[in-house]
Amino acid sequence: MRVLLAEDDHVLSGKLADVLRSEKFAVDLAVNGEDAAHLGDTESYDAAVLDLGLPGIDGLRVLEEWRAAGRGFPVLILTARDTWTDKVAGFKAGADDYLTKPFIAHEVVLRLRALIRRSAGHATTVVRCGPLTHDTQSGSFALDNEPLKLTAFEWRILSALILRKGVVVPRASLFEHVYEYHNDVESNSVEVIIGRLRRKIGASMIETVRGHGYRLVATTQ
Structure with a gap:
Protein backbone atom coordinates (compact mmCIF):
# COMPACT_ATOMS: atom_id res chain seq x y z
CA MET A 1 0.00 0.00 0.00
CA ALA A 120 -11.83 -1.48 -2.06
CA GLY A 121 -15.42 -2.43 -1.18
CA HIS A 122 -14.91 -4.47 1.99
CA ALA A 123 -17.23 -3.80 4.93
CA THR A 124 -15.65 -6.21 7.43
CA THR A 125 -12.15 -5.87 8.86
CA VAL A 126 -11.10 -9.42 7.94
CA VAL A 127 -10.80 -10.21 4.24
CA ARG A 128 -10.67 -13.89 3.25
CA CYS A 129 -9.55 -15.69 0.13
CA GLY A 130 -9.67 -19.46 0.62
CA PRO A 131 -7.17 -20.41 3.36
CA LEU A 132 -5.66 -16.90 3.32
CA THR A 133 -6.97 -14.21 5.68
CA HIS A 134 -6.00 -10.57 6.05
CA ASP A 135 -6.89 -8.65 9.19
CA THR A 136 -7.01 -5.12 7.81
CA GLN A 137 -7.15 -3.61 11.29
CA SER A 138 -3.88 -5.13 12.49
CA GLY A 139 -2.36 -5.50 9.02
CA SER A 140 -1.58 -9.19 9.63
CA PHE A 141 -1.92 -12.15 7.24
CA ALA A 142 -2.54 -15.79 8.11
CA LEU A 143 -2.59 -18.97 6.04
CA ASP A 144 -4.66 -21.84 7.47
CA ASN A 145 -4.79 -19.82 10.71
CA GLU A 146 -0.98 -19.69 10.91
CA PRO A 147 0.62 -16.21 10.86
CA LEU A 148 2.51 -15.31 7.71
CA LYS A 149 5.85 -13.54 7.89
CA LEU A 150 6.11 -11.08 5.02
CA THR A 151 8.59 -8.42 3.96
CA ALA A 152 7.25 -4.92 3.38
CA PHE A 153 7.22 -5.44 -0.40
CA GLU A 154 5.50 -8.82 -0.08
CA TRP A 155 2.91 -7.32 2.27
CA ARG A 156 2.12 -4.46 -0.11
CA ILE A 157 1.61 -6.74 -3.10
CA LEU A 158 -0.41 -9.32 -1.19
CA SER A 159 -2.56 -6.55 0.32
CA ALA A 160 -3.28 -5.18 -3.14
CA LEU A 161 -4.19 -8.63 -4.42
CA ILE A 162 -6.42 -9.72 -1.54
CA LEU A 163 -8.35 -6.45 -1.47
CA ARG A 164 -9.11 -7.13 -5.14
CA LYS A 165 -9.42 -10.91 -4.83
CA GLY A 166 -10.69 -12.61 -7.96
CA VAL A 167 -9.89 -9.55 -10.06
CA VAL A 168 -6.89 -9.21 -12.36
CA VAL A 169 -4.55 -6.54 -10.98
CA PRO A 170 -2.26 -5.12 -13.67
CA ARG A 171 1.46 -5.56 -13.14
CA ALA A 172 1.97 -1.81 -13.55
CA SER A 173 -0.55 -1.14 -10.78
CA LEU A 174 1.28 -3.50 -8.42
CA PHE A 175 4.56 -1.80 -9.27
CA GLU A 176 3.11 1.65 -8.56
CA HIS A 177 1.63 0.62 -5.22
CA VAL A 178 4.79 -1.09 -3.92
CA TYR A 179 7.56 1.44 -4.47
CA GLU A 180 8.06 4.97 -3.23
CA TYR A 181 8.54 7.85 -5.65
CA HIS A 182 12.34 7.94 -5.62
CA ASN A 183 12.97 4.18 -5.47
CA ASP A 184 15.42 2.87 -8.07
CA VAL A 185 14.26 -0.69 -8.75
CA GLU A 186 14.74 -3.48 -11.24
CA SER A 187 12.07 -3.87 -13.92
CA ASN A 188 11.41 -7.50 -12.94
CA SER A 189 11.07 -6.81 -9.22
CA VAL A 190 7.31 -7.46 -9.12
CA GLU A 191 7.84 -10.90 -10.65
CA VAL A 192 10.50 -11.67 -8.05
CA ILE A 193 8.15 -10.73 -5.20
CA ILE A 194 5.27 -12.70 -6.74
CA GLY A 195 7.58 -15.72 -6.87
CA ARG A 196 8.39 -15.38 -3.19
CA LEU A 197 4.71 -15.03 -2.29
CA ARG A 198 3.83 -18.17 -4.26
CA ARG A 199 6.34 -20.13 -2.21
CA LYS A 200 4.71 -18.85 0.99
CA ILE A 201 0.99 -19.21 0.19
CA GLY A 202 0.89 -21.79 -2.60
CA ALA A 203 1.77 -21.30 -6.25
CA SER A 204 -1.76 -21.76 -7.60
CA MET A 205 -3.27 -19.04 -5.41
CA ILE A 206 -1.70 -16.33 -7.56
CA GLU A 207 -2.64 -16.74 -11.20
CA THR A 208 -0.68 -15.07 -13.97
CA VAL A 209 -3.03 -13.63 -16.58
CA ARG A 210 -0.64 -13.25 -19.46
CA GLY A 211 -0.48 -9.77 -20.89
CA HIS A 212 -2.62 -8.35 -18.07
CA GLY A 213 -1.37 -9.04 -14.57
CA TYR A 214 -2.06 -11.24 -11.56
CA ARG A 215 -5.15 -12.53 -9.77
CA LEU A 216 -5.53 -13.98 -6.27
CA VAL A 217 -7.86 -16.99 -6.22
CA ALA A 218 -9.29 -19.11 -3.41
CA THR A 219 -7.51 -22.37 -4.11
CA THR A 220 -4.26 -24.10 -3.22
CA GLN A 221 -4.79 -27.05 -5.56
Whole structure:
Protein backbone atom coordinates (compact mmCIF):
# COMPACT_ATOMS: atom_id res chain seq x y z
CA MET A 1 0.00 0.00 0.00
CA ARG A 2 1.29 3.42 -0.98
CA VAL A 3 0.40 6.64 0.84
CA LEU A 4 1.02 10.31 0.10
CA LEU A 5 1.84 12.31 3.23
CA ALA A 6 1.45 16.06 2.64
CA GLU A 7 2.70 17.89 5.73
CA ASP A 8 5.05 20.89 6.00
CA ASP A 9 6.19 20.19 9.58
CA HIS A 10 9.37 18.20 8.86
CA VAL A 11 9.64 16.73 12.37
CA LEU A 12 6.01 15.63 12.46
CA SER A 13 6.03 14.24 8.92
CA GLY A 14 9.29 12.39 9.55
CA LYS A 15 7.96 10.72 12.68
CA LEU A 16 4.65 9.80 11.05
CA ALA A 17 6.41 8.49 7.94
CA ASP A 18 8.62 6.30 10.14
CA VAL A 19 5.53 4.82 11.83
CA LEU A 20 3.78 4.21 8.51
CA ARG A 21 6.86 2.54 7.04
CA SER A 22 7.22 0.39 10.15
CA GLU A 23 3.69 -0.81 9.35
CA LYS A 24 4.90 -1.70 5.82
CA PHE A 25 3.34 1.25 3.95
CA ALA A 26 5.25 2.94 1.14
CA VAL A 27 5.28 6.68 1.85
CA ASP A 28 5.86 9.65 -0.45
CA LEU A 29 6.34 13.05 1.21
CA ALA A 30 5.18 16.49 0.08
CA VAL A 31 6.07 19.62 2.08
CA ASN A 32 4.03 22.19 0.15
CA GLY A 33 0.77 22.43 -1.75
CA GLU A 34 2.34 22.47 -5.21
CA ASP A 35 4.20 19.19 -4.63
CA ALA A 36 1.14 17.59 -3.03
CA ALA A 37 -1.10 18.61 -5.93
CA HIS A 38 1.42 17.33 -8.49
CA LEU A 39 2.09 13.98 -6.80
CA GLY A 40 -1.59 13.31 -6.15
CA ASP A 41 -2.39 14.06 -9.77
CA THR A 42 0.42 12.04 -11.38
CA GLU A 43 1.19 9.13 -9.03
CA SER A 44 -0.91 6.17 -7.84
CA TYR A 45 -1.88 6.13 -4.16
CA ASP A 46 -4.05 3.96 -1.97
CA ALA A 47 -4.68 6.96 0.31
CA ALA A 48 -3.38 10.39 1.25
CA VAL A 49 -2.82 12.19 4.54
CA LEU A 50 -3.30 15.90 3.93
CA ASP A 51 -2.54 18.91 6.12
CA LEU A 52 -4.77 21.90 5.35
CA GLY A 53 -2.13 24.50 6.28
CA LEU A 54 0.34 23.74 3.51
CA PRO A 55 2.50 26.59 2.17
CA GLY A 56 1.88 27.64 -1.42
CA ILE A 57 -1.43 26.03 -2.29
CA ASP A 58 -3.72 25.50 0.71
CA GLY A 59 -4.55 21.86 1.46
CA LEU A 60 -8.26 22.46 0.93
CA ARG A 61 -7.60 23.71 -2.58
CA VAL A 62 -5.28 20.78 -3.25
CA LEU A 63 -8.07 18.40 -2.30
CA GLU A 64 -10.59 20.25 -4.46
CA GLU A 65 -8.21 20.04 -7.42
CA TRP A 66 -7.69 16.30 -6.91
CA ARG A 67 -11.42 15.64 -6.85
CA ALA A 68 -12.07 17.92 -9.84
CA ALA A 69 -9.46 15.91 -11.76
CA GLY A 70 -11.19 12.65 -10.84
CA ARG A 71 -8.61 11.45 -8.33
CA GLY A 72 -10.63 9.11 -6.15
CA PHE A 73 -8.16 7.80 -3.56
CA PRO A 74 -9.35 8.28 0.04
CA VAL A 75 -8.04 11.34 1.85
CA LEU A 76 -7.52 11.75 5.58
CA ILE A 77 -7.23 15.39 6.59
CA LEU A 78 -4.74 15.86 9.42
CA THR A 79 -4.80 19.44 10.69
CA ALA A 80 -4.82 21.85 13.60
CA ARG A 81 -8.03 23.40 12.27
CA ASP A 82 -10.60 21.97 14.65
CA THR A 83 -13.75 24.07 14.28
CA TRP A 84 -16.99 22.62 12.96
CA THR A 85 -16.81 25.02 10.00
CA ASP A 86 -13.34 23.72 9.10
CA LYS A 87 -14.55 20.13 9.24
CA VAL A 88 -17.58 20.87 7.07
CA ALA A 89 -15.34 22.58 4.51
CA GLY A 90 -12.99 19.59 4.49
CA PHE A 91 -15.72 17.06 3.88
CA LYS A 92 -17.40 19.26 1.25
CA ALA A 93 -14.06 19.44 -0.58
CA GLY A 94 -13.97 15.64 -0.75
CA ALA A 95 -12.27 14.39 2.42
CA ASP A 96 -13.09 10.88 3.63
CA ASP A 97 -11.92 11.37 7.22
CA TYR A 98 -10.77 14.22 9.46
CA LEU A 99 -8.34 14.09 12.38
CA THR A 100 -7.13 17.07 14.39
CA LYS A 101 -3.72 17.67 15.92
CA PRO A 102 -2.34 16.58 18.33
CA PHE A 103 -2.89 12.95 17.39
CA ILE A 104 -1.60 9.46 18.07
CA ALA A 105 0.37 8.15 15.09
CA HIS A 106 -1.10 4.66 15.29
CA GLU A 107 -4.59 6.12 15.08
CA VAL A 108 -3.58 7.48 11.68
CA VAL A 109 -2.49 3.94 10.72
CA LEU A 110 -5.84 2.48 11.81
CA ARG A 111 -7.83 5.15 10.01
CA LEU A 112 -5.82 4.68 6.80
CA ARG A 113 -6.29 0.92 6.88
CA ALA A 114 -10.04 1.39 7.31
CA LEU A 115 -10.22 3.92 4.47
CA ILE A 116 -8.26 1.69 2.10
CA ARG A 117 -10.37 -1.35 3.01
CA ARG A 118 -13.66 0.47 2.47
CA SER A 119 -12.48 2.05 -0.78
CA ALA A 120 -11.83 -1.48 -2.06
CA GLY A 121 -15.42 -2.43 -1.18
CA HIS A 122 -14.91 -4.47 1.99
CA ALA A 123 -17.23 -3.80 4.93
CA THR A 124 -15.65 -6.21 7.43
CA THR A 125 -12.15 -5.87 8.86
CA VAL A 126 -11.10 -9.42 7.94
CA VAL A 127 -10.80 -10.21 4.24
CA ARG A 128 -10.67 -13.89 3.25
CA CYS A 129 -9.55 -15.69 0.13
CA GLY A 130 -9.67 -19.46 0.62
CA PRO A 131 -7.17 -20.41 3.36
CA LEU A 132 -5.66 -16.90 3.32
CA THR A 133 -6.97 -14.21 5.68
CA HIS A 134 -6.00 -10.57 6.05
CA ASP A 135 -6.89 -8.65 9.19
CA THR A 136 -7.01 -5.12 7.81
CA GLN A 137 -7.15 -3.61 11.29
CA SER A 138 -3.88 -5.13 12.49
CA GLY A 139 -2.36 -5.50 9.02
CA SER A 140 -1.58 -9.19 9.63
CA PHE A 141 -1.92 -12.15 7.24
CA ALA A 142 -2.54 -15.79 8.11
CA LEU A 143 -2.59 -18.97 6.04
CA ASP A 144 -4.66 -21.84 7.47
CA ASN A 145 -4.79 -19.82 10.71
CA GLU A 146 -0.98 -19.69 10.91
CA PRO A 147 0.62 -16.21 10.86
CA LEU A 148 2.51 -15.31 7.71
CA LYS A 149 5.85 -13.54 7.89
CA LEU A 150 6.11 -11.08 5.02
CA THR A 151 8.59 -8.42 3.96
CA ALA A 152 7.25 -4.92 3.38
CA PHE A 153 7.22 -5.44 -0.40
CA GLU A 154 5.50 -8.82 -0.08
CA TRP A 155 2.91 -7.32 2.27
CA ARG A 156 2.12 -4.46 -0.11
CA ILE A 157 1.61 -6.74 -3.10
CA LEU A 158 -0.41 -9.32 -1.19
CA SER A 159 -2.56 -6.55 0.32
CA ALA A 160 -3.28 -5.18 -3.14
CA LEU A 161 -4.19 -8.63 -4.42
CA ILE A 162 -6.42 -9.72 -1.54
CA LEU A 163 -8.35 -6.45 -1.47
CA ARG A 164 -9.11 -7.13 -5.14
CA LYS A 165 -9.42 -10.91 -4.83
CA GLY A 166 -10.69 -12.61 -7.96
CA VAL A 167 -9.89 -9.55 -10.06
CA VAL A 168 -6.89 -9.21 -12.36
CA VAL A 169 -4.55 -6.54 -10.98
CA PRO A 170 -2.26 -5.12 -13.67
CA ARG A 171 1.46 -5.56 -13.14
CA ALA A 172 1.97 -1.81 -13.55
CA SER A 173 -0.55 -1.14 -10.78
CA LEU A 174 1.28 -3.50 -8.42
CA PHE A 175 4.56 -1.80 -9.27
CA GLU A 176 3.11 1.65 -8.56
CA HIS A 177 1.63 0.62 -5.22
CA VAL A 178 4.79 -1.09 -3.92
CA TYR A 179 7.56 1.44 -4.47
CA GLU A 180 8.06 4.97 -3.23
CA TYR A 181 8.54 7.85 -5.65
CA HIS A 182 12.34 7.94 -5.62
CA ASN A 183 12.97 4.18 -5.47
CA ASP A 184 15.42 2.87 -8.07
CA VAL A 185 14.26 -0.69 -8.75
CA GLU A 186 14.74 -3.48 -11.24
CA SER A 187 12.07 -3.87 -13.92
CA ASN A 188 11.41 -7.50 -12.94
CA SER A 189 11.07 -6.81 -9.22
CA VAL A 190 7.31 -7.46 -9.12
CA GLU A 191 7.84 -10.90 -10.65
CA VAL A 192 10.50 -11.67 -8.05
CA ILE A 193 8.15 -10.73 -5.20
CA ILE A 194 5.27 -12.70 -6.74
CA GLY A 195 7.58 -15.72 -6.87
CA ARG A 196 8.39 -15.38 -3.19
CA LEU A 197 4.71 -15.03 -2.29
CA ARG A 198 3.83 -18.17 -4.26
CA ARG A 199 6.34 -20.13 -2.21
CA LYS A 200 4.71 -18.85 0.99
CA ILE A 201 0.99 -19.21 0.19
CA GLY A 202 0.89 -21.79 -2.60
CA ALA A 203 1.77 -21.30 -6.25
CA SER A 204 -1.76 -21.76 -7.60
CA MET A 205 -3.27 -19.04 -5.41
CA ILE A 206 -1.70 -16.33 -7.56
CA GLU A 207 -2.64 -16.74 -11.20
CA THR A 208 -0.68 -15.07 -13.97
CA VAL A 209 -3.03 -13.63 -16.58
CA ARG A 210 -0.64 -13.25 -19.46
CA GLY A 211 -0.48 -9.77 -20.89
CA HIS A 212 -2.62 -8.35 -18.07
CA GLY A 213 -1.37 -9.04 -14.57
CA TYR A 214 -2.06 -11.24 -11.56
CA ARG A 215 -5.15 -12.53 -9.77
CA LEU A 216 -5.53 -13.98 -6.27
CA VAL A 217 -7.86 -16.99 -6.22
CA ALA A 218 -9.29 -19.11 -3.41
CA THR A 219 -7.51 -22.37 -4.11
CA THR A 220 -4.26 -24.10 -3.22
CA GLN A 221 -4.79 -27.05 -5.56
